[in-house]
Amino acid sequence: MSRTAQALLCDEERRFALAPVELPDPGDHQILVRTLVSGVSIGTEFALLRGDLDWGPFPLCTGYQAVGEVAEVGAAVRGYAVGDCVYFRDNKVIARPDGAPVSAVSGTHCSLAVIDPATTHGLAHLPAGCDLEAAALFVMPAVGLTGVDLAGPRLGESVVVQGAGLIGLGVIAACVLRGCRVLAIDPAPECRALAAALGARVTVDPAAEDVGAAVEAFAPGGARTVFEATGRPALLDAAVALAQPEGTLVLQGNYGAAPLPFAFLPAHGRRLTWRFPCDDGG
Template sequence: MKAVRIPEINGSLSVVDLPLPQPGPDQVRVAVEACGVCHTDHNIVRGDFGDGPFPLTPGHEVAGRIDALGEGVEGWAVGDRVAVGWFGGSCGHCQACREGDAINCTNGQVPGVAYPGGYAEALVVPLSALARIPDGLTAAEAAPMGCAGVTVFNALRRTAARPGDLVAILGLGGLGHLGVQFAQKMGFETVAIARGGEKEPLAKQLGATHYIDSNISDVAEELQALGGAQVVLATVTEPSAMTAAFDGLRARGELVVVGASPDKIEVSPYQLISGQKKVQGHASGTSREVEETLRFAALSGVRAMTEQVPLEEAPAAFGKMLAGEARFRMVLTAGH
């Protein structure tokens, strides 16, 4: 089969021929139809997750069909349409798993790290990683929901915000453009915050009621003028932008962080205590939550904006994503 191979940390991507993997007990093989190119793939390639997985095949936003079953598999059949996201399996026996918190599994698996990922014509995954794709979504539409989609959908529905509340989406990129859509479909009064007035038409097209250009406006003041945000969902990777938005929260408001960065958000105890506000990080979501995200997207019309390229062009697509030239999600497609 064709697959992308990266030999070492910061190594170059190349498309090579590899043996077709065979599923073991409680595993299935998925014939990949589409795989999103996520920025976190770059973090993996540059060694943020250690040097153990190399050589590796990246890819954790996978959509396809089951084409082989391992021993002992029940409840799944060859031909089932499935997605596999950042959550690539859990151990089932650590404390987090026993508490029903599998996304924080101590031994959690990520495709492209724990085992070869979806930049390939096929991959083998554990049963716990599988999410069913509903009718109405193509593979290319489903793939980004396994990481980007479930991240923002889960983050929003786990806040204290209720329909009609003011919710701000900080950033209008790969995560943010989905966040605006989900927020609007959930019934929130949605604010999009981004740099530059040229992004306002897109923000309104995606469902934002309000747009704040952070290049020319004080974000916190603008949010307070609208009554204060119950939630600011930070999809950007710049903590300084999160800091600037924090005082736009209303009393008991929440800054929910999904944009990953090693740098620090600067918020004082005074800011937290005044109005009893909170800062909270949010991870991705389990396979069950990916399934719920897919179902909501199918029902509501939320879709990732994608640029699709064949698997053979993966190195170019990866480079385009790194250069910030992709708008908004690059998706690799494989023919079967």
């Protein structure tokens, strides 16, 4: 047996449309969730459209983060009940009505989801009072938090965050909570304003200011930890230049499947530690 749902699918021409799909009935260890809001990642999902990432043949269901309401609970599942509000990032088994597969890593742009709560990227209860639209974007700030956990910046240390989108804002919030001094770089005034509201002491517009001079004034000799959160390979060298010798560079974005070009000698000369935490920590 199967369930009919509606999914937002992308075809070979990169056109999106709602289309009927079929999902398997949930098993004893699974949960059926009715999607309320699915979040869009303009980094990863747009990279799929550009061909920088490959999640399989078209049609694609590109989403990987959503919130919803539990509709059915398998007999062996504990801790969840019908009506619970959850956030999730798993819904891999989707097919067209004729049985043709739909490529999906998580498949959350779909009106229904069949989820095993025991998997690493399953689901969890949504805290009471959360705004559903904000909660549906939970993965990106969580990626930032994971990067901060891996890098381990300490109380009083100077940190630079290159890119104040959702991942970068997650980094900023986590670093401020650790007692770090944060400088945020972003060309968008609304992103710089959010960075300041979250506690960044200095914000820099790279289109109008000398970033190197601003960082030198903020952290003479470079920052102990630099978080590159734009996902743009062309900005890797700029991030390297902002780190102090024997500092840490954290690549927070998803830079695609192609090899990353960067100047070896500056990073080599600084003896940098590189971290690659592009995940939400499961």
